[in-house]
Amino acid sequence: MRRQKVRRRKQAGTLQRVKVHWSKQQWKANDMKVGFIGLGNVGGKLSGSLLRNGVDLYVHDLDPALVAGKVAKGAKDGMTPADLMQVCDVVITCLPSPAASAAVMADMLPHVGPGKIWLEMSTTDAAEIARLGRAVIDAGGAAVDCPVSGGCHRADTGNISIFAGCDRPTFERILPLLTVMGRRILHTGDLGTASVLKVMTNYLATVNLISVCEAMTVMKAADIDLATTFQAISMSSGTSFVHETESQLILSGARDVNFTMDLVQKDIGLFQKLADQFSVPLEISPMIIDIIADGQKRYGMRAQSDRIIERLEDATGLKILADGFPQELVDDEPEERGYEVRANVNG
Numbered sequence: 001m002r003r004q005k006v007r008r009r010k011q012a013g014t015l016q017r018v019k020v021h022w023s024k025q026q027w028k029a030n031d032m033k034v035g036f037i038g039l040g041n042v043g044g045k046l047s048g049s050l051l052r053n054g055v056d057l058y059v060h061d062l063d064p065a066l067v068a069g070k071v072a073k074g075a076k077d078g079m080t081p082a083d084l085m086q087v088c089d090v091v092i093t094c095l096p097s098p099a100a101s102a103a104v105m106a107d108m109l110p111h112v113g114p115g116k117i118w119l120e121m122s123t124t125d126a127a128e129i130a131r132l133g134r135a136v137i138d139a140g141g142a143a144v145d146c147p148v149s150g151g152c153h154r155a156d157t158g159n160i161s162i163f164a165g166c167d168r169p170t171f172e173r174i175l176p177l178l179t180v181m182g183r184r185i186l187h188t189g190d191l192g193t194a195s196v197l198k199v200m201t202n203y204l205a206t207v208n209l210i211s212v213c214e215a216m217t218v219m220k221a222a223d224i225d226l227a228t229t230f231q232a233i234s235m236s237s238g239t240s241f242v243h244e245t246e247s248q249l250i251l252s253g254a255r256d257v258n259f260t261m262d263l264v265q266k267d268i269g270l271f272q273k274l275a276d277q278f279s280v281p282l283e284i285s286p287m288i289i290d291i292i293a294d295g296q297k298r299y300g301m302r303a304q305s306d307r308i309i310e311r312l313e314d315a316t317g318l319k320i321l322a323d324g325f326p327q328e329l330v331d332d333e334p335e336e337r338g339y340e341v342r343a344n345v346n347g
Contacts, residue, residue: 007174032177033058035084035091036075037104038122039066041258042148043094046121046160046181049335051075058084077233085111085325090177092146094121097266099191105132109139116141117174123147123202123267126192126274129336133191141324142170143191147198148182150241159183159333163319165194179338186341196274202267206288216247217312226251245329246306252325255309260302265292 029245032055036047039061051073058078059070071077078084084091084109101122112118118136120129120143121152133143144166150159162182164171171187178185188194212233219229230251233243246257268289269339295308309320 011012027199031057032090033088034177035060035078036094037061037078037081037084037089037091038094038096038100039063039070040094040096043121044070046092046094046148047075048073049176050179053216055180058088060084081105081107082111084108085116087114090117090119090127090174092119092121096122096263098122098124102128102132105135109135111146112136112139112141114140117170118143119146119174119177120144120195121146121148123198123263123270125270127197129194129195130283135334142166142173144170144174145191145194146178147149147194149198149201162338163188163194165189165191167191175340179340181338182339183333183336184341185338186343199267199270199274202264203271203285203288206264206268206305207284207293208240209246209305210288212240212243212247213250213309213312213320215314216241216250217309217318218289220318220320221316226325230322230325248325249327249329250306250309250320251322252327253321254327255306256304256328259304259305261292261299261308262301262306264305265289265296283333 034050034055035058036043036050037060039047039059043061044066047057047059047070048191051070057070057075058079059075060081061067067077078087079106081091090150091108093101093104095104101120101124108118116136118133118141120132124145124147126145129143129145133145136143144164146162146164148160148162150161159185160182162178163186164174164178165188166174167190168187175185175281188197215233216226216229220226230243230247233239233247249255249257268285272282272285272289275285291308291311292305295303295311298314299307299310312318313320
């Protein structure tokens, strides 16, 4: 099986790297007892970074095999969400839906008090994170929404990007922990702002995926070599992170980016909900929702998102395949401690 090493492109000049000096007053990641709930595609990799870096980790998942796998690597079985909140300083949730997060929080909330921090790393509804976060804060704890972006292959190496929405003092308390799980950490503002930004970025990624599928299909129909097409896009103004990663898995035929259509539909639906809330009349978003819904109808509710190319293959009889592309993506950027980046708000 061929594995593709993915190089990181330079970041745009609108972000400033902040060198962090850890003071005695700040919590160190290794001083915390950390609970992690949700050991799926993303959560399993994020929790793996914590374990790999010596964090005292307690884990919970509805799948006992996932818990056993982490325990075998040094984690402790957290038993239940309520137990985790009682034992740990910080409890992280990384779950597939707002309903799942709400159910877990119902178990944990009676045990929240001063000094406890809840980190929500799921991609979720901003209004729901605000509601649950307010309950945590009212009980004396602190709440942060911390969605991640950059793909499962970068979550696996601790090089993923993390958004964090919370007050500044809470952000500084949990920054040492975030820099273990991610490379670039952005404080986005108050609780909920990170989730708003994350559904926006996932919407953009989906638009990119649909557009690159259309572009490659038209090039195939025009008898342009698809490996040449891939390179032309990559070196042009038309490139994107989605093209540089998912296009390779489309062309190889693997079509398994570790992100399923039901999750895509959830995220783009949340983006459309935001637009509706603020009376922004979108044109592309409803079409994208319909395209993904059709993909789910054809290939399954939890089909891999990059299988959306098959709608165009079915419609045209063409095969969007090329030799020399990988079956999976591997991040070859060396793991190192992450850092905070700050937006250049003064231009």
